[in-house]
Amino acid sequence: MATATKVAAAPAAPARPGRRRPLRWLPLAPATALLLLFLGGPIGYCVYIAFTDMQLTGAATTNFVGLDNFRRAFADDDFRNAVVLTLVFTFLSSLIGQNTLGLALATAMRRASKPIRTLTGSIVIAAWVVPEIVAGFLLYAFFRREGTLNAVLDWLHLPSQNWLYTLPILAVSFANVWRGTAFSMLVYSAALSEIPKEINEAAEVDGASGPRRFWHVTLPMIRRSIGTNLMLNTLQTLSVFGLIWAMTRGGPGNRSQTLPVFMYDQAFNKSLIGYGTAVALLLLLVGAVFSVVYLRLMREEL
Numbered sequence: 001m002a003t004a005t006k007v008a009a010a011p012a013a014p015a016r017p018g019r020r021r022p023l024r025w026l027p028l029a030p031a032t033a034l035l036l037l038f039l040g041g042p043i044g045y046c047v048y049i050a051f052t053d054m055q056l057t058g059a060a061t062t063n064f065v066g067l068d069n070f071r072r073a074f075a076d077d078d079f080r081n082a083v084v085l086t087l088v089f090t091f092l093s094s095l096i097g098q099n100t101l102g103l104a105l106a107t108a109m110r111r112a113s114k115p116i117r118t119l120t121g122s123i124v125i126a127a128w129v130v131p132e133i134v135a136g137f138l139l140y141a142f143f144r145r146e147g148t149l150n151a152v153l154d155w156l157h158l159p160s161q162n163w164l165y166t167l168p169i170l171a172v173s174f175a176n177v178w179r180g181t182a183f184s185m186l187v188y189s190a191a192l193s194e195i196p197k198e199i200n201e202a203a204e205v206d207g208a209s210g211p212r213r214f215w216h217v218t219l220p221m222i223r224r225s226i227g228t229n230l231m232l233n234t235l236q237t238l239s240v241f242g243l244i245w246a247m248t249r250g251g252p253g254n255r256s257q258t259l260p261v262f263m264y265d266q267a268f269n270k271s272l273i274g275y276g277t278a279v280a281l282l283l284l285l286v287g288a289v290f291s292v293v294y295l296r297l298m299r300e301e302l
Contacts, residue, residue, distance in 0.1 A: 009245065009283075010106065019036065021168075022250075026229075028174055046277050046280065046281070047281065047287070049273060049274055049277045050069060050274060050277040050278040050280075050281050051064060051065065051066055051067070051069070051274075051278075052064055052065060052274045053065045053068075053069075053274050054273040054274040054277075055272060055273060055274070056271035056273055057155075057270045057271045059268045062274075065274070069274055069275045069277075069278035070278050070282070072275060072278075073275070073278060073279055073282060076252055077101070078257070078262065079262065079279065081254055081257065082254070082257050082258055082259045082261070082266070082287075083259065085169055085255075085256065085257060085258050086238065086258040086259045086283075086286070088169055088173075089169060089172065089173055089176070089237065089240075089258050090234055090237045090238060092169075092170070092173040092177075093173040093174075093176035093177050093180070093237055094176075094180075094230075094233040094234050094237040095230065095233075095234070097173065097174075097176070097177035097181070098176070098177055098180045098181045098183070098184045098233050098237075099184055099226075099229060099230060099233060100190055101177060101181045101185075102181050102182075102183070102184020102185040102187070102229070103182070103184065103188045103226075104217065105120065105124065105181065105185045105192075106184075106185050106186075106187075106188035106189040106191075107188075107192065107214070107218075109121065109185075109189065110189070110192055110193075113189060121185075124181060124182045124185055125182045127178055127179050127181075127182060128179060128180065128181075128183060130179065130184030131242075132179070132242040132243050132246075133238070133242045133245075133246050134236075135175065135178075135179045135243060135246075136192070136242055136243040136244070136245065136246025136247050137246050137249055138249045139171070139172075139174075139175035139178065139243075140164070143163040143164050143175075143247070144162070144163075144164060145161075145162040145164075145165075146159035150163075164247065164248055164252075165252050168209045168247075168248045168251065168252065168255050168256035169255065169256045171247065171248070171256075172243060172247055172248060172256050175243055175247060176237060176240055176243060179243065180233065180236065180237070183229075183232070183236075184233060184235065185230050186202070187228070187229045188222065188225065188229070189223055190225070191222040191225035191226075192218070192222065195217075195218065195221050195222070199217060199221070200213055200217060200218075203216075203217050224298060227294055227297060227298040228298075230296040231290070231291060232295060234287075234290045234294070235287050235290065235291065237289050238259070238260075238286060238290070239260060239283075239287075240260065241260040241261060241264065242267075244256060244258060244260075244261055245264070247260060249261070250262070250265065258282065259279065259282075259283045262279060263276050263279040263280050263283065266279060267280075
């Protein structure tokens with residue numbers, strides 16, 4: 001009887017870790033299945049289409065063509081022009097414009113009074129929350145031949161021109177800076193607020209001037225935020241379509257035709273779905289290259 005009681009009171013042996021592992025992942029199974037269905041499925045289908053000659057109209061069948069669409073892209077002068085304009089657009093509006101202006105605004109607002117911070121932040125963020133297509137029409141009205149910019153220049157007796165015709169890639173780059181700087185400003189405002197005041201005060205006591213404190217103290221302490229902001233801004237800028245389409249539709253000619261606009265033109269205006277999808281995959285590859293470069297740079301700084 002005592003033996004039976006001891007056996008009954010003995011603690012159960014712990015389950016092996018290997019037996020618990022399937023149950024641990026079980027709650028994630030529905031989410032994983034949905035991701036594979038609604039994200040992995042379309043991506044896989046797009047990869048398949050990129051290797052075919054699928055068309056919207058004019059072809060009754062779809063044939064597998066292998067790498068022909070990619071060979072066609074690299075041999076296409078319009079595609080190479082779109083790649084160059086995409087890099088110029090990204091460099092001007094993201095790497096220089098949004099990043100630099102966002103950091104400048106965040107630094108200036110840190111020293112400004114509360115009413116000025118509130119007013120400036122409201123104006124900048126208002127441009128960010130405006131839908132992309134609406135922002136495109138607003139900037140089109142600003143840059144067009146009879147638009148606001150030329151009206152101001154005429155009032156000041158300064159020379160005016162048709163900016164969307166003479167400098168289309170600069171016009172759309174400025175529009176993207178105007179719309180997207182708020183994100184960089186918010187990122188850098190959060191990063192600057194995390195810097196202890198004692199560090200800047202100690203540098204000031206040591207005799208460091210404002211520019212030297214900014215270069216040798218502030219920038220090194222927010223370098224992780226700079227890298228993250230550059231990566232996110234670059235990926236967002238590479239995919240800008242509605243802003244450019246509303247302002248120039250890639251024109252005049254193809255002088256503002258970035259890769260997203262070129263992809264849309266080939267896939268839907270010319271009905272070359274297979275070729276347009278191949279261009280989309282190449283654009284995805286460009287974004288992946290930028291991401292790898294930024295991640296490696298950020299890792300080397302650790």
